[in-house]
Amino acid sequence: MDPGRNRRTVRRVWTAVAAALALPLSMLAAGSPTAQAAALQCSVDYKTNDWGSGFTVDLTLTNRGTDVIDGWTLTYAYSGNQKLGNGWNGTWSQSGQTITVKNAAHNARVAAGAAVSAGAQFSYSGSNTAPTSFSVNGTTCTGAHQPPIAVLTSPSAGAVYTQGQAVPLAATAAAADSATISKVEFYDDTRLLGTDTSAPYALSV
Structure with missing residues (x-):
């Protein structure tokens, strides 16, 4: 098998995975971040x-x-x-x-x-x-707070990773009404990848 051909195939597979992870970045304005924060209410x-x-x-x-x-x-x-x-x-x-x-x-x-x-x-x-x-x-304690905001900062849109390479996930999170962030969850579309409970919020998959 041509080694160059094999490398190109692996690259295409991981581009698809990275795109799936980064897809919600284009939806942040619509309120669908891939990192979700939970605040005590x-x-x-x-x-x-x-x-x-x-x-x-x-x-x-x-x-x-x-x-x-x-x-x-x-x-x-x-x-x-x-x-x-x-x-x-x-x-x-x-x-x-x-x-x-x-x-x-x-x-x-x-x-x-x-x-x-x-x-x-x-x-x-x-x-x-x-x-x-x-x-x-x-x-x-003031009842229900405004929902917290989480923004995915890594990976960047269009990032490409080779097979076997870890994909670094990172996010920032902020809570309204003087609330505190209890955790940030990272998702691949609707699949939960993992959770971080302290800043800086990060995960490697």
Whole structure:
């Protein structure tokens, strides 16, 4: 067999694969990137039972995103002199006016659309104004966020790779509403190739 002919055949096969990987690049303007980012989305329901000098609080954390929340730390702050007594369904702590709640073993995972609860008892004097902002794992819980944006930066459009050569995939990702990126998924058309959970987001196939 002519070695030159064999090399040309291999080149044509890998051009087709590279084109398939790069195809969605021409569709980015239509909103179909090949790298997809997922951001934590959550809401917190805050309820109290107040008797004038103390109160109990019931917090319900709801996962508004599409991915499981695997372990959570919820934080919020009071504006008064509320003092933590004891808590349940999580590890509660207080530093100044800031309250931190870490998941218990039995409620660490929160499936998409599911909710978990935790509660505590506090004492106070004067006013007992409810907190206005809650954060989970560093992301402010405001309900559903605007979808994150992922842009494939490698391979470049029209890139050609020979058989056996690794194809480097790379992407940038950004989230709206002060959300954080939990992962970026790389696809060949609709087939998932792999996932990266930290920037810089990359994969070699």
